[in-house]
Every structure is written in C-alpha cells, then in structure tokens.
Amino acid sequence: MRRIPRFTQIAVGVTGLALAATACGGTSSDSNSGGDGKKENLGLAIAYDVGGKGDQSFNDSAYEGLEKAKAEFGYKTADQEPKDGESDDDKAQRLSNLAKAGYNPVIGIGYAYGPALEKVAKKYPKTTFGIVDSVVEGDNVASLVFAENESSYLAGVAAAKATKTDHVGFVGGVDNELINKFEAGFEQGVNDTKKGVDIEVQYLDEDPAKGFASPDLGEAAAKKQLEDGADVIYHAAGLSGQGVIKAAATQKKWVIGVDSDQYNQKTLAAYKDYILTSALKEVGGSVYALAKSVEDKKPLTGVQTFDLKVDGVGASESNPKFKTIAGLADAVAKAKQGIIDGSIKVDTKPKKK
Template structure:
C-alpha cells in the first residue's frame, strides 16, 4: 500500500461494567443502529431541554437535563469540538441524556471552544456538587489530572486517555478494531482504488484510527492508494471540506474521517459534488456514532457506513457502577469489538461486503486476526 500524502503531519476492567457490555449482542450491528435511533429520540427531546436550560458560563456555556434535586448528578466538559459536533462529544452527551431519562439523575455539559476553557469549565463544575465530572477526549488529560490532584474528594472520569489517580476512572476504546473494519469496507467498495483518510489532530488516539484503517484496506487489497491528511483541528469544518475537495479531485471515491466536527466538511463536500454531478459515485464513512443521517441528499444517501464508539454507553455504565457499587477509581476500562465498545454498522454496504466484514469481525474477536494499534511510538 502506498500513502500518497501525509501532512500536518494495561488492559484493566471492572467486572460489573464489562459484564454489562458483554450482555449485549456483539454480532448485531443493525440492532445497535436501532438502539441508536431509539436513543436519539430521547436525545432530541433532551437537546431541547438542554437548550432551554442553557446558561452562559465562564467558557463556552452549558446545558442540563434532569432535576436539581436528583440523588445522583454527573457532568461532562467537552473538547473544542463542542457538544453538537455530531460525533464524539455529541455521543457522550447523548449517553448522559439517556442515563438521565432512564434513572432520573441529573446531567450537565460544560462546552469548551478551545483549550483555554478546559480548566475554567472543570472549576465551574467542581463548585456544583456533581458526583462525577467527565472530561471528553484526550485533550483534557492534563486538565483532569490537575483538577483531580487539587480536588481529591471529587470523582472524575477521562475518555480516551489514562489519568492514574484514585479519584479518576479512565475509559478507553480499541478504535483500531472498528477502523480496520471501515478500511476493509472502503476497499471492498472503491471502484477507483483510491481512498482518503482525514484525521483531526495528530495524536495516539487518531493514529489508532489511521493505523487500523490502513491495515483494513491492505487486508483486502494492498495495491489501493490511501491519501492521509490531518486538519490539525477537531472543529474546523472548512478545513475538512478543503481536504475532502482535494482528495476527490485527485481521484478518491471513498473517504473516512476521524476528526470530530471537521467531518462535517467532508459531508458538505460530498453532498455538493453529488448534487453537481449525480452520476458520480462518492462515499463518506462516519465516525463515533451512526452518521448516516448526515449523508442525505436528493439522490439517496452517501454515507457508506460508520464506526461506532460507545462513549455514551461507557459513561452510563461507569456512572451506574459508581452509584450502585462504588466509584471505580484508578481503573482503566477498555472497550473493544468483543464487548461492543466499538463496532461498524452495515449502512449502505452491499450484502456481499457486509458478509466479509462480519467474517473479519469474528476473526478479530476470536483472536485469529490481530489489528495493529499504532504506526509509531508515542
């Protein structure tokens, strides 16, 4: 496999949490999509509630669901992508809203527009008696570490990183496994043998996506060219659109993004091109949540598939464990294909391609196929 362009350029578990994950149907991605749809019904209502209760905080504002008198309350601080990034942060907030709806607990988000907002948002949350405050994304690692050290009685959570402290639970995901399946799906679908990957910010987390994706493409056809580019952002949709434009112009017909709200630019560019030339065959692959709704256009839907990252589910499970069994402080809980922490939806994949994906999926779960996690030492 050749990479045409690359620019800008442990395992610990909680028995109750993993048992809850393993109780789900790991082989039914369509069922997972149904669950997502049901959750989104709750989320749509919750989003309205959060909007009605939003306030101008010291940083990027906040919103909440649930009663102020709830017996358990959780909060999250977003990364720069924001709570409505249609991806990573939104998945976390959707899970928190679903938890609030199911349990009667209170949930609140504190939105960050840049890294300068992280500490002020955590400080604001720490004054409001939340049982757990979650930092969403590896960019908040330092902020969580600092806040945990200065607030030893407050419980924190970090997603996509590890903070070694007794008052912090770390939630991590085998993103490379789902990305591998996305790479295989792209390779099975491309008609031009040219594929693109758009990353957000170069980091161990996004390298995991890139490495898995490239390995999946190579598993199907090592002669396919993959154009890898980074936006150096998780929020700049214009940069995403510019990168996608260049990739499509160079001949790519399938592009996967692991870039948060930057991916909205990919969707915009794909839609614009298809509306200008309906006979063109272009596909985008979503990330973190089923993003098929982003692919609607007059001629159908251009989102081929999406990798799922059950951030919201992980937060719900960690929260319920803390509420019922005690806070799992100091633990690093890993979620992968085997326990439904990550996955791929069928979306618009052909039945033939989906059958191959299911075969590869099972091989990974059974340990017959090992997916590389990183391209280099971090």
Template sequence: MTLTKTLLGAAAALALTSGAALADPAIIFDLGGKFDKSFNEAAFNGAERWAKETGGSYRDVELQSDAQREQYLRNFAEKGFNPIVMAGFSFATALETVAADFPDTKFAIIDMVVDAPNVRSVVFNEQEGSYLAGIAAAYAAKGDTVSFVGGMDIPLISKFACGYAEGFKSVKPEGKVIVNMTGTTPAAWNDPVKGGELTRAQKSAGSEVVFAAAGGTGLGVLQTAADEGMLSIGVDSNQNYLQPGSVLTSMVKRVDNAVYDAFTQGENLETGINVMGLSNDGVGVAMDEYNAALITPEMKAAIDEATAKIISGEVVVHDYMSDESCPAF
C-alpha cells in the first residue's frame, strides 16, 4: 500500500511538473472586443503571431462587462495558465488582488503600472508617436486648425492629444487643435455614432485633419472624415487601409509586440516596468501603399528629423500623465 501511494504520489507530482512546464499563456481582451481594428486587435495579432511561429496554443476571452475582470483573471490563474496578459489599464484593480493570491503565476498588464513582484507593466510613450502624427497633420492641413477625438476622458487619452498638439504646433505655432472626448465611462470606446457627430462638429469649426484615439469609436471618426472630405489619423493598429486615401497615417502602438514578447518569455516573464517608445519601436506612424499619395517629401523629412531628435533626447515631448497638464493646450 505504501509503495502504491508513493508511486501515485510521484506520478501526480510528475503530472503537475509537466503541466507547469508546458503551461499555455492566456490573454483577456478589454471591452470593444478583439476585432475592434484598434487596441484589442493589435493585442490579438501579437498572440496570433506567437501561435503561428511557435505552434503553441493560448486561451483568450473577451470581456462583456467591467464586473468580469477579476472573475476571468482568477479563473485563468486557477486553471494554471501562465503568463496571463491583460489588454488595458482597467484591469489594474482586479490584478492587484489576483496577483497577490497567485504569486507563482506571471501577469502582464498593458497601459498601466501595477507594483507586484509577479507583474510586468507595459507602458508606452504615446506622446512621442502622437507628436509625429501632429507634424503630419500640420503639413497636410492647408489652414491652421486640426482636431482630436478621444474615447474615455482619462489622462492616458489626453497624453495622445497633448503629444499631437505639440507636434502640430512645432510646425504651426499659432495653430489650433480642437479636442473632444467621447464620454466618461467605458462605453466611450464603442460609440462610432458619437465619434461621427464629434467629427462633423469639428469640421464645422474648421478642422481639416482629425486624430482619433478612441477604440471602436474611432471607426466612426474615420468613416465620417472620409464622407466629409477630411483627412483622419488612425491609432494603435495600422488603420490606413480602412479608408484608403483618407487616412493620412496611423499612430501605431505596438501592443502586438508587447503580447508577443510576454507569450515568448512565458513563465520566465521578466517583471517590472517595460517602457515602449520611439527608441525601441514601441510607437510610430504608419507609412504604406494606402497613404503613400498623402505623404509629401517635406512631411516625411520633418517626421524623420523629429524622430531622430526625440530618440537622441534633443526633443522631449511632454507626458501629460506626469503632471496632468499640457503646454500646447
């Protein structure tokens, strides 16, 4: 009997060890879904790239409500998925609780810092890429007015708006940047009708180029801009293809790389704060066949010059989140 128990114990231990060694990663997408053509979809693309390159498998889930954040996190941790990636800052409170309960599980949160020994916090210098988008808008606009449509009215989105305004005013110091946010709740990420309404109002106020940092709401901005004869700027994923000839560029945020890197490191995920900016290809502006006709040599040269100066430190773009102020507003 003792021998049987010992053998069974050893088998169980081996099974647990094998399971741990081969633990699959998991990702939880934020409200708006993994096919939002923006932030969540960039995260999904990173997970898919990892799966295709490695032949590995992962589990994913799309939130339907804020109340599910801790539930899904805890469920994945209990089932042994490792690491678990969260696409979005709104997971922070739930993660603080769950990470403490599962110290042997690694977690990665995108767009927020959670101080825990088993958490990687991935943040982006969105202001740097947005600065380049502002330069593009300044060269594309015949007049002196452009605009910005944000999703939820939070400091992170003002970070995009501020960088955009700084870049625009580096070319047109007396210019005007109209800034509107869609709302104050998570529903603001998925309201394309409201995005379209704001875009039309901005055009009436003189805007020629609109930058949308609004998740699914931004799809309404891009569509309306195309309908109204304005130029638009996409965000997070490369959205140039959505309205060819109307999307001036997209401020890409390499959320895909953040997910891919986390999945690749697996259970050996390096924790702490990971900052992604222009210097490590974390952000940038998209150039491809869909916007080639809109990018003039002068615009491209100005963007390249600003990129080099930001990377070298000669130009420091203000981070709105550092003091919740913007010198360009």
C-alpha cells in the first residue's frame, strides 16, 4: 500500500469536516490557561495504548502518523508508553504533563484514555486533544473513530475466497463493543460471499492488558482453530495478533492482519508469505490529520469518522497472492464499491450478540 498518499488523502478527506467543526482547540500561538503559561507549541504528542510501540499494528500505525507530522511540520514530538496496571489517574497525569509542557495536539491512542482525557481536556481549553476509538465530549476534543466493520467486511470477502476447507477463524483481543465491530463485519463479508462457511470465533481475555498484549494467547487460540479445520484466520488482537500470525504461517495457512499492513512489518517478515491481506485502520492517518488541522489553525473537533469513503479503512494488497487467488481481488474491489455507494450495509454487531 502507498502509505504517505493514504495519509494525504485522509487529511484532504476530513478537510470538509474541519469547516463544520468548532474551531476551538489550540494553535501554535496559544497558551494554556490551565497550564504553566508556555506559548511555544512543541508539536504533536501521543500516548500509546496497551502493547505500546512495537506492536506492529495499532500503536505502530499511530507512530507512523507522528513521524510524518514531525517530518512535514519540522517541530518536536513526544510519544509515551503505558505502564502495566495503570489507573485512569495515571493516564490523566500523562496527558496533563504533555499539555502542560506545550504539546499540541495531545492524542490518547485507544478507548482506555476516555475518562482521563475528558478530565484533562477541561483543564487545558486551548490545547486540542484527540482520542482514538472513543467519543469524548468537549469543545477542544476530536474523537477519531473508524468504520472497522467496513474493512473487516473486506477481510471476510477475502477469507471466503481463499478458504478451501470452508472453515475460517476470528480471534479478538477482548469481547467488547469495539472488537465486536471487527467480528460483525468479518462474519457478514464471509457469509455474503460464500454460503455454508463455518466461522469459529475466539476472544482472548477480559483484561485488555492481556487480551491485546499476549502473543502466547493469540498463538494458542489460532492453533486450536487450525486443529479444528480453519485454513484462514483473521485477528483483531493488537500485539497478541503476532501469535496468531506465527501459528497460521507455521502451518502454512492464511492469516489476515489488522490495523497496519502487516505483510510489510519487518518483525513479521518470516511469516509474510502467509499474510493474505490486512484490514487497514489508518490510525496514523487520523493522527496526522489532527496534527495538520492544528498546524493550519483550523483544529478538528467533535466526532471525526474515518471510513472507506475517505480511505480511513481498507484492505491491503501487498501480498502478490492477493491478486492471484481466483476472483479474490475483484470480489474485494466490488465489495468496497458497494459499501461506498451504500448498496452494502455492514453490521456493527455480530448476529448472535
């Protein structure tokens, strides 16, 4: 996939949204009435979710957006890791420290930052805050949400076209509303493409710190599904997904990545031949878009939805096999167009839930 053009397209796609958004949030000349009075904007800061930098997925995509903003705008940036077992107060302190230091915007990567960000944003009204995967009310807050069900639908189409056993698997990190969107789209994509395919579903743990950061749990779940007959597995499990990828590739079965184009991740190079596609979620694009809006002195606020129409989600095509499996690429392209034009409505909740 062409990463930088995607960032650019996303930024252009949300420009219209910026015109309708309330232009409150920080600019490079603002001071924070709740902070220490500094006027210099140090630039973009992000606070990582569970798994941290190096997950080859969700957090690393955010880092790509930070690096692009740093290179383009020539300012300082900051990225900070979560602590094991941290509380909402710990998260609030991290966000507050970044805002007080003069970073703008400050973005919490992941829904876990919701309670903390809601509290901190009120204290720093001239800083623009962002949160990924959650909606937080606030005049200076941009809620960066995604149509994960749409990209997962495309993953389901690909899985249905690739399976030879008519048995596919889904591995989710945590059984919650967000990851249910991935499952729902995947199941619908499979069922709409090929009738009678068995879809096996496994969630890893109730605790996000384990569900999204335990490759061993992901590997064990994938091995079970492979033993049961699955020959294509889709994961939405963050760092845990590395175990899913390892298990599938070791048995020479297809696996579908998530968030980043995992075929191109260096640490997954040993398994890349079996990464059929990835359900892209341009967290990096949303991070860059918010940074650019602040740099342009038209900060985005309110709910900003990144879907197929603005190239905020999608399906990667890096693996050459994506285009050699009979009918796969065409079926995915047709499904993408159907979602964009509205002829395909994608579920956000699995049928059984």
